[in-house]
Amino acid sequence: MMTGDEYRASLDDGRETYFEGERIENVAAHPMLGQTVDSAAAGYDRFYDPAPDAVGAFMKVPGSATELREQVELHESVDLLTHVTYASIMTLLTAADRIEGTLPENARRIREYVKDAQRRDIRITQCITDAKGDRSRRPGNQDDPDQYVRVIERRDDGVVIRGAKLHISAASMGHELMTIPTKGMKPGEEDYSIACMVPVNAPGVKIINTTYAPRHEDTRDFPISGRHHTPEGFVIFDDVFVPTERVFLDGTPELAAVFAHSLGLWERLGGLAAMTRSYDALVGFAQLISEANGLDRVSHIREKISEMLINATLIRASLEAAIENCQVTSDGAAFPDELYTNAGKYHGAANWSLMVRHLHDIGGGSILTAPGVADLENGHVGDLARKYMGTMQSVDGLYRAKLFHAIRDYTADSFGGWNAVTNIQAGGGLYAQRLVSRLHYDMDRAKRTALETANMAEYADRV
Ligand SMILES: Cc1cc2nc3c(=O)[nH]c(=O)nc-3n(C[C@H](O)[C@H](O)[C@H](O)COP(=O)(O)OP(=O)(O)OC[C@H]3O[C@@H](n4cnc5c(N)ncnc54)[C@H](O)[C@@H]3O)c2cc1C
Structure with missing residues (x-):
């Protein structure tokens, strides 16, 4: 290594x-x-x-829900390059399995390559x-x-x-x-x-x-x-x-999609795992800044934070469901559930702007205009800046300004803009997640349930 x-x-x-x-x-x-x-x-x-x-250790192919969860937790703390390397290796091995029947020589090349990449x-x-x-x-x-x-x-x-x-x-x-x-x-x-x-x-x-x-x-x-x-x-x-x-x-055009499809699952699982953490961070920022502003007991603020934490919980639940319902292949590799992975990733991406809207609504204009840390340290104006950035005995101006800088950085500046677009586009975009969700959703069950609910058993052949 x-x-x-x-x-x-x-x-x-x-x-x-x-x-x-x-x-x-x-x-x-x-x-x-x-x-x-x-x-x-x-x-x-x-x-x-x-x-x-x-x-x-980040390269390990998980063999069970427990190992898949361990890998997901490990990857929450690795740098992006390490993570995409893992997702690439998993993609290649998944694709090798899927093309083996038609192109055994190509599958061999892939497996040899993976061994060599791991060795190097x-x-x-x-x-x-x-x-x-x-x-x-x-x-x-x-x-x-x-x-x-x-x-x-x-x-x-x-x-x-x-x-x-x-x-x-x-x-x-x-x-x-x-x-x-x-x-x-x-x-x-x-x-x-x-x-x-x-x-x-x-x-x-x-x-x-x-x-x-x-x-x-x-x-x-x-x-x-x-x-x-x-x-x-x-x-x-x-x-x-x-x-x-x-x-x-x-x-071999009929196999061209195999690679992107193999990647999509791992990419969206990574995206979903990252989103569970980001959603918790957005809830945490909203709660901390509302406390620092003295507004955490106000009902409209609490309602917004409640909506945010319900979204965060649903995202985490879909990650859990994706892991818990994994499928283990004949050669012992555990694959996260496609429907929960894609539906969870979609929900997280589609609701990111709502979460950020609530946070901006709760935080106030200082998200954009809080003086910089250097200004708060300035010998002439720093004391006054800290005084007016402070809100009460227990909330000094530096702490509150730092919270605002973090919120701006995460949601309202260059990185914030990157987050907004990336959540929508990365992993193939919202359209791709809708498409894959639809592919794996049990539509017959839904139709059957609708007919039963409507007491229309005589139309059961429509399923
Ligand atoms: C920060 C970031 C990091 C990324 N990292 C990677 C990466 O590491 N590797 C990688 O390969 N890609 C990466 N992507 C690319 C990402 O997967 C694409 O942005 C996404 O698939 C959309 O493709 P596009 O940007 O070309 O947009 P478009 O394809 O132009 O899509 C824009 C909109 O048009 C719609 N659309 C496009 N074509 C059609 C059509 N024929 N019919 C109907 N609707 C259509 C789309 O659904 C979408 O709503 C990254 C993107 C971002 C923003």
């Missing part, structure tokens, strides 16, 4: 990565992006085991979302055929791919890009039915980074995003050669 320092050094591999108009020579040494590398390096140190055949202790990011061009048209019908990643050349020893994958979390901080089709393909879309592993430093890979990380020198006013942030990568495959051993699917 690699230590944090070995991981940092491993990123200095000639990768072509850009930020704010400049090429970054060494991402680990960059003043802003390097902070994300530090978080990931801490993850390496946390799981480091010097034994020659050691594999990170690398980090993998997930390249699924294509540029997509005109959304109303199929990949093969675009004005520009490169809007979905495709094979432009097949050689004896591999393929050459072209296209772009957008919004890829931590793409510049990982070692390899798990590049898979964003959706199902149809006959005639063989070139778009490509799944493969691409090293970040492969010739032709170019990554443009964006991040919500605060640009301020004094990050004390950004107590959350000032400590941990993860950039998204705009990943361009400018004619990249991929050797055959790393090609997991090429030209």
Whole structure:
């Protein structure tokens, strides 16, 4: 396994990565992006085991509800890069099972790759979302055929791919890009039915980074995003050669969706688990700021917080149900329940803005205008600022201002905006979660129940 320092050094591999108009020579040494590398390096140190055949504890494939719960709890505390690596490995193993019958050689390549990736202790990011061009048209019908990643050349020893994958979390901080089709393909879309592993430093890979990380020198006013942030990568495959051993699917449209579907479950389980924590944090912020404002006993405030905590409880309940109702496959791997995972993730994403609305309603305007920590420390005005930010004997101005900074950072500033959009879009977007929920919901049971409720037993054949 690699230590944090070995991981940092491993990123200095000639990768072509850009930020704010400049090429970054060494991402680990960059003043802003390097902070994300530090978080990931801490993850390496946390799981480091010097034994020659050691594999990170975060990689464990759960075999029961208990082990699945342990993995979910562990992943609540790991950095995003470590988490997406785990989800990628689980995706690949899930997909290998699903394509085994039709493409046994490809399934073998996947399993070999996974062993090798675990041996090298690398980090993998997930390249699924294509540029997509005109959304109303199929990949093969675009004005520009490169809007979905495709094979432009097949050689004896591999393929050459072209296209772009957008919004890829931590793409510049990982070692390899798990590049898979964003959706199902149809006959005639063989070139778009490509799944493969691409090293970040492969010739032709170019990554443009964006991040919500605060640009301020004094990050004390950004107590959350000032400590941990993860950039998204705009990943361009400018004619990249991929050797055959790393090609997991090429030209079998009927299997193109297998990879994204395999990923979706793990991605949304991770999203749901993260959401249980975020929802509790929103409830906690609402309660703390209402107490600091002296309003925690006022009925309309209590009602809003009650609604918030009911939502938080339902999200946690769906995570519990997803774990408890897991299905264990014949080779002993536990998969969370699809319906509870997707319905819970959907509910959390769809109600995020309501939760934030209540918090903003309860908190007041200082969410945006509380003076910075440096101003509260200023020799001329700091005392007065703290005096007027304070509300009562037990609530000093610094404490209340810090709460406001945290709420602004989490919900109303750059990171807050990122949270708002990401909750809606990540994991395939609300539409994807609705679709999968519908697929797994027992509609016959619902129809039967409706007919029974209506005393219409004579129409039972409609089910
Ligand atoms: C912060 C962040 C991190 C992300 N991380 C990753 C990552 O690590 N890896 C990754 O692969 N992706 C990642 N994503 C991408 C995410 O999965 C996509 O944003 C999401 O799938 C939506 O795709 P899109 O952004 O292209 O939007 P669009 O596809 O343009 O969707 C916008 C809206 O149009 C609708 N729509 C689109 N096409 C159609 C159609 N044909 N018919 C009807 N309605 C349509 C959608 O349902 C949606 O409501 C991330 C996104 C964000 C915001």
